[in-house]
Amino acid sequence: MKSNPINEATSQHVQIRPKRKNLLTNFSEYKYGILFALPWIIGLIIFYAIPLFSSIYFSFTTYSILQPGEFIGLQNYKDLFHDPLFWKSVYNTIYFTVFFVPLSIIFGVALAMMLNMKVKGMAVYRTIFFLPTLVPHVALAVLWMWLLNPGFGLVNGLLNTIGIEGPAWLGSETWSKPSLILMSLWGIGQAVVIYLAGLGDIPDDYYDAADVDGANWFQKTFHITLPLLTPVIFFNLVMGIIGAFQQFTLPYTLTQGQGTPANSLTFYVMYLYDNGFKFFKMGYASAMAWILFIIIMALTAVVFITSKRWVHYQGK
Template structure:
């Protein structure tokens, strides 16, 4: 009996291991298209760009290894610093404004009124408009001669500015356009508002708290996880601003390069001037900046992000 038991103990792991091996092979076979795609279209280009950033690679020619020369040239490139300034300007104003307007719109669209689904659809529709069509639409609205906005201002006796033709107003105009399409963030805020238990508001009403006090001490603190998510995603998106300014200026960044954003200048260097090594260096600088800002947001989140149950 002892021998039979011993042999069964030995045979069982072999069967188990063979089944596990077959399951692993099957799993890797099913995952192989995704793994191959990840390696070919992401990992290889990623590590190649690190090497190219230290070379004079130009797509047409292999180039030579020049070390940190591309990075040194960038720090002496006036247009590079101009693009950094434009991008930071946009991010500093757009991200906070998108959070403020997004939360305010979500709170309005969370009220129990008749036709609420229609209002939510209307505010989400601009998000579905392609960025190129959005740029063309706003170029017409902001036209200084016959645009709807300046026409409305003129009706009230106000002389409207040359929105997209003025260095002073070009970036504020772009921020205005971008705020028009914050429907996705509003949907996320609505989901966050829906997760706040009604018992908190009922208890606050019993204690005599008014709407402002309930908003300040219940809604906003419990909405901070959603605000945190949109802050991170909004910051990353703001530093990658490309389609709207590129479409409106036909890639020129006019007037006076006031709409030349970082990714636009990166694109021009890589695909217009074929300075792919230079563009790769710009891409890695942008990567470091975004990673640094994201890490900073995560570190500070412990002070102001509040989760239910904590």
């Protein structure tokens, strides 16, 4: 039998009309959603998107806030690679990241495991260890400047009682960065809370089965706790790397922005801030910001790629 063209056209017309109706209905629904999200979208464009793309352009200019500047291409990037203080700030930041991030994970996990024990009054101990996180970095810097004072500081005073002559700490080029790492480790309470949440998410069935098999504490820790805690460790590793490369407030407060002694505490973001807001070399600072962005993105990508080998999720 031959098909009737009129019936085919009618059937196509019948199929198309509901689609138009659905599009109109969905548009009316999206309209109100977009309307309610509009303040956030406007804020995102004004305070994030426009500055983001502007900084890309400024990194190729001599823009200095007071003057529009001229387009100079890659000259800012070339000058950075010939700037000794730039490389010093890169070294200081990498040094801090390499030591602080692993130590923060080790001490954070160990502290969380201790605070996860079934002991009376554990909530009080958890609160005590979390309190340093609430201390502002300025107050933290003042406190540790007194504690690490080489003449009358409490730390050197305790070392002298056991016959050890304490170093100059913040006054020594060798000990300044280890001192900063020590201060930063004192405030890892926020990461500890996240580790505690991860420990609480591990089912007790795994430990009950391990007890039946006769596993000891070390075996349960390295074969159950740590593998199932790797998703939380992975999160804190990524956030720790990002935070370490953006270290600013504590060293800037400790040295009043000078990075002393001998620029041993001049970190990357400190030098970026000085170029942008002290020397008004905003184009130069924008170039530094994009180099930092590329470094952090590259390291984050490496962590994400390698995470498939060592991060274990429950049920997989």
